[in-house]
Amino acid sequence: MKTNRTLYRTLLILSFLVINAAIIAGVSSVLSYMNTGADRSAILHLPEAQIPNYAPQVVWTPLTNEGRPISSQTLSELERDYLKAWYVRNIALETNDRYGTADYYTDSAQVQLYDILDLNLKNNVYFKSSTLKHHPTLEFYSADGKIAVLTDTNVERYEEAYMDQKRIAQRTEIASYQVMLLLEDGFWRIRHLIKLPSQEVEKTKVSRPDLSAVTKSKGVNYYPQKHPWNMFGATFSDSSITADFVKIKHMDLNTVRIFVPYKTFGKAQIEIEKMKQLQHTLDMAEKNDLKVVLTLFDFYGDYSLRDWTLTHRHAEQIVTALKDHPALLAWDIKNEPDLDFETRGKTQVTAWLGRMISEVKSWDNQHPVTIGWSSPEAATNLAKEVDFVSFHYYREPDQFMVAFQELKTNVPDKPLVLQEYGYSSYDGIWNAYLGSEENQAEYVIQMQKLLDSESIPFMIWTLYDFESVPNSVVGRLPWRKARQRHFGVLAGDGQPKKAYSSLIEKK
Amino acid sequence: MKRGIYIAFLILIWYGCAPEVVRTSSEENQFALVSSKTSYVAGESIQIQFQGNSASPPQLWLNSAFGSSVLQPDLKESLLTFTLPKFFTQKSGECSWTLVHDQKVYAEGKLSIGPHPIKKARIASYLGPRSITAGGDDFTMLVTVPTDHFDNPLADSTRLTIKKQFTSTLEETPIRLKNGIGWTNLHSSQKSGRLLISASFDASTSKELTAIVHPAKAVDFNITYARNHAYADGNQVITFTTGRIKDEFGNTVSDGTLVNFLITDPYGMILQTTGTTINGSAEGKLLHPDKPSTWSVTAYITGAAQSNSISLDFEPALNDFKVSYSGGGRTLTLSELHSFMGQLVPDGIPISLEIHNSAGALLETLRTTSRLGSAQFKISEDFYPKGSYQLTVDVAGIRKTKKVTLQ
Numbered sequence: 041m042k043t044n045r046t047l048y049r050t051l052l053i054l055s056f057l058v059i060n061a062a063i064i065a066g067v068s069s070v071l072s073y074m075n076t077g078a079d080r081s082a083i084l085h086l087p088e089a090q091i092p093n094y095a096p097q098v099v100w101t102p103l104t105n106e107g108r109p110i111s112s113q114t115l116s117e118l119e120r121d122y123l124k125a126w127y128v129r130n131i132a133l134e135t136n137d138r139y140g141t142a143d144y145y146t147d148s149a150q151v152q153l154y155d156i157l158d159l160n161l162k163n164n165v166y167f168k169s170s171t172l173k174h175h176p177t178l179e180f181y182s183a184d185g186k187i188a189v190l191t192d193t194n195v196e197r198y199e200e201a202y203m204d205q206k207r208i209a210q211r212t213e214i215a216s217y218q219v220m221l222l223l224e225d226g227f228w229r230i231r232h233l234i235k236l237p238s239q240e241v242e243k244t245k246v247s248r249p250d251l252s253a254v255t256k257s258k259g260v261n262y263y264p265q266k267h268p269w270n271m272f273g274a275t276f277s278d279s280s281i282t283a284d285f286v287k288i289k290h291m292d293l294n295t296v297r298i299f300v301p302y303k304t305f306g307k308a309q310i311e312i313e314k315m316k317q318l319q320h321t322l323d324m325a326e327k328n329d330l331k332v333v334l335t336l337f338d339f340y341g342d343y344s345l346r347d348w349t350l351t352h353r354h355a356e357q358i359v360t361a362l363k364d365h366p367a368l369l370a371w372d373i374k375n376e377p378d379l380d381f382e383t384r385g386k387t388q389v390t391a392w393l394g395r396m397i398s399e400v401k402s403w404d405n406q407h408p409v410t411i412g413w414s415s416p417e418a419a420t421n422l423a424k425e426v427d428f429v430s431f432h433y434y435r436e437p438d439q440f441m442v443a444f445q446e447l448k449t450n451v452p453d454k455p456l457v458l459q460e461y462g463y464s465s466y467d468g469i470w471n472a473y474l475g476s477e478e479n480q481a482e483y484v485i486q487m488q489k490l491l492d493s494e495s496i497p498f499m500i501w502t503l504y505d506f507e508s509v510p511n512s513v514v515g516r517l518p519w520r521k522a523r524q525r526h527f528g529v530l531a532g533d534g535q536p537k538k539a540y541s542s543l544i545e546k547k
Numbered sequence: 548m549k550r551g552i553y554i555a556f557l558i559l560i561w562y563g564c565a566p567e568v569v570r571t572s573s574e575e576n577q578f579a580l581v582s583s584k585t586s587y588v589a590g591e592s593i594q595i596q597f598q599g600n601s602a603s604p605p606q607l608w609l610n611s612a613f614g615s616s617v618l619q620p621d622l623k624e625s626l627l628t629f630t631l632p633k634f635f636t637q638k639s640g641e642c643s644w645t646l647v648h649d650q651k652v653y654a655e656g657k658l659s660i661g662p663h664p665i666k667k668a669r670i671a672s673y674l675g676p677r678s679i680t681a682g683g684d685d686f687t688m689l690v691t692v693p694t695d696h697f698d699n700p701l702a703d704s705t706r707l708t709i710k711k712q713f714t715s716t717l718e719e720t721p722i723r724l725k726n727g728i729g730w731t732n733l734h735s736s737q738k739s740g741r742l743l744i745s746a747s748f749d750a751s752t753s754k755e756l757t758a759i760v761h762p763a764k765a766v767d768f769n770i771t772y773a774r775n776h777a778y779a780d781g782n783q784v785i786t787f788t789t790g791r792i793k794d795e796f797g798n799t800v801s802d803g804t805l806v807n808f809l810i811t812d813p814y815g816m817i818l819q820t821t822g823t824t825i826n827g828s829a830e831g832k833l834l835h836p837d838k839p840s841t842w843s844v845t846a847y848i849t850g851a852a853q854s855n856s857i858s859l860d861f862e863p864a865l866n867d868f869k870v871s872y873s874g875g876g877r878t879l880t881l882s883e884l885h886s887f888m889g890q891l892v893p894d895g896i897p898i899s900l901e902i903h904n905s906a907g908a909l910l911e912t913l914r915t916t917s918r919l920g921s922a923q924f925k926i927s928e929d930f931y932p933k934g935s936y937q938l939t940v941d942v943a944g945i946r947k948t949k950k951v952t953l954q
Contacts, residue, residue: 155634156614183688184675209647234640235612
């Protein structure tokens with residue numbers, strides 16, 4: 041009886057506590073919900089920073105226009121509205137919707153555009169397109185500043201045609217346009233647009249980049265131990281990078297592969313601070329007599345046509361800034377883009393890559409260009425376009441030669457680089473304690489033997505064991521992350537693992 | 548026999564279930580361009596024809612200035628005919644086409660479509676700025692965009708005539724189109740007025756456009772004044788008037804031109820009044836001073852012109868007045884404030900009383916105004932204890948001083 045009473049009491053007190061805790065939790069979650077929402081600074085209606093959404097290359101010819109001289113401010117406004125006219129029209133032809141066109145085309149020009157949109161809507165046809173290069177010449181600017189005529193010579197335009205939701209063809213077209221724009225209530229609107237035949241272009245000589253350094257490269261895929269996949273920005277530490285470079289040089293390696301993340305570098309508007317850090321990293325590599333393979337567009341995965349010009353501007357700023365750097369060995373356009381074939385479509389990804397290669401070559405024809413394919417099988421893609429073929433290999437060493445020979449038969453005329461290989465020494469619950477440093481060392485020895493015999497340039501994955509791996513790299517699954525943490529030839533504390541000596545011994 | 552049937556049956560199943568071999572006929576597809584014409588005039592019907600055969604028809608991908616479209620052919624045996632929609636045939640410029648079939652490009656070509664030369668042209672014309680100044684330096688710009696019936700700008704070097712009418716003269720100037728537009732600068736004349744402009748091409752003409760030629764900057768001018776009398780009574784109004792203000796070409800300046808009249812007096816004051824011109828002449832008005840003065844007057848049109856300086860005197864309106872003391876010297880009464888005809892001065896003449904101590908230092912200035920020809924001051928006991936003071940009264944420049952012992 042007495043125990044019963046004690047039990048009831050205990051239960052009552054417990055339930056009282058639980059109910060109270062639940063009430064407090066409920067009230068606090070309501071309160072915290074009420075505190076979310078619009079930022080208070082929204083009251084001020086401050087103008088938001090403009091993020092460019094369309095940035096084809098625009099090169100004005102020097103101004104010698106008729107009529108009246110134009111100020112640079114007006115010219116930039118004219119350029120802005122002219123490009124937006126292309127942008128809204130690209131979108132209109134993709135969606136067959138008139139949205140936004142009234143702002144950039146006068147009434148009579150709209151009629152001509154709408155005729156096309158209506159027909160395409162009826163036939164279930166649409167186009168994805170983007171202009172890539174503009175070479176406008178201002179022909180005329182009127183005395184009252186209300187009329188401008190320009191000739192846009194050799195506009196490069198990429199277009200994909202779709203019918204009944206299926207792509208039927210794509211093409212790159214070069215054509216010139218004569219454009220008359222009127223300034224109406226603050227917008228430069230297109231009044232006349234005439235397509236002209238393209239003009240002869242002087243063919244630039246295709247210089248073959250020097251590949252001798254590439255064929256001799258022995259290197260490492262590099263991330264600092266403390267901040268893997270997050271090298272630049274506030275976490276940038278030049279002292280630890282220098283120390284690492286000294287270590288790499290000491291291992292008798294001559295190359296590092298470094299990754300430039302697309303989004304954290306500021307997309308189309310590169311952050312100057314991070315650009316300086318990247319430049320500084322190359323300086324440090326130069327001091328330690330190391331060459332650098334720069335992998336662009338890390339963590340990028342869009343490839344859509346609307347994103348093309350933005351990615352071009354991103355690459356343009358990096359390539360033009362670093363193309364004369366003595367430490368630079370090669371441009372790697374993208375790391376393992378074949379993994380995006382399934383989600384983004386092979387044609388879309390390869391179209392983006394192919395275009396990006398020719399863009400990079402147009403800014404820098406001295407350094408070779410490659411793509412870091414995730415397997416030897418995928419590396420045949422775009423083999424004609426790249427200067428040397430890079431592939432990754434994480435499978436068994438005894439199958440390596442077969443895959444390598446097959447790739448070599450498919451691509452006989454270009455150097456092949458094993459851009460990533462490695463083995464995780466992870467030994468824990470997720471692989472039933474079957475891994476070990478010895479296994480890793482053995483793997484490295486076997487691979488090095490093969491690489492030596494064929495004198496294949498290589499870059500091992502990676503220098504250090506890492507403490508944590510971001511979700512964006514291999515996903516959230518703990519067994520994948522655990523494996524990814526232990527690919528280093530040096531342990532997290534900098535002590536050489538067994539694989540280190542097997543890599544050194546080979547040297 | 549039975550075995551033979553079995554075998555035949557098995558073979559039938561084998562082949563029946565085998566995947567159907569799809570003949571990818573793309574290598575075999577041949578499309579030969581039949582229509583060879585590549586140069587057209589806007590509005591002309593355009594058909595692009597191919598000779599060829601394929602299981603499914605190819606498509607023609609068109610692109611002209613404003614966008615792209617995809618056409619399906621009309622099939623007649625092995626002749627494929629693509630008929631361009633009229634908004635492609637009516638649009639001048641280049642029109643490119645691509646024959647695609649099964650993700651492959653089979654043929655490419657370009658058509659050039661010229662603007663229609665005969666169909667009635669329309670001339671869009673833009674004129675600006677619409678207000679210019681006389682003298683021949685300033686100009687307005689006429690931009691014309693003649694288009695054909697389908698809104699295509701006419702070909703370059705097409706000849707256009709610009710007509711300009713001003714007063715009794717009519718001028719014609721020929722211009723040639725370049726970059727789709729024809730433009731010319733129309734300079735102002737020496738005379739102000741309205742400039743009427745039009746453009747014409749063949750039988751087509753633009754609408755009438757107007758630019759107004761405003762007079763140029765004013766040149767220096769004269770001023771005069773008018774007043775009822777010369778007395779400084781602080782009551783009458785003096786009027787300053789400019790002569791007809793003109794620009795250097797003899798055009799009367801625009802109505803509403805602002806004229807500032809600046810007046811300096813011997814006491815170091817600067818007075819100002821303004822007026823705007825009507826028919827070239829502006830008026831400025833000001834109240835007479837309340838004490839004798841000599842005004843020097845100059846009028847200005849800011850940044851453009853100024854007038855001659857004139858000088859004028861104001862005589863005293865008040866000759867004398869009486870001051871009486873009462874209440875132990877603490878109440879001052881001013882009376883017999885008479886103006887130039889002996890009449891009472893107008894109400895509101897400013898009067899001041901300066902109180903000095905016996906040492907001659909100024910303690911306070913009291914102010915009042917006249918009413919019905921008299922005025923009164925009271926010196927408060929609270930501020931001024933008994934003793935001797937020096938009091939000075941000032942009315943319209945006449946000062947009277949007296950030593951008083953306040954009780």
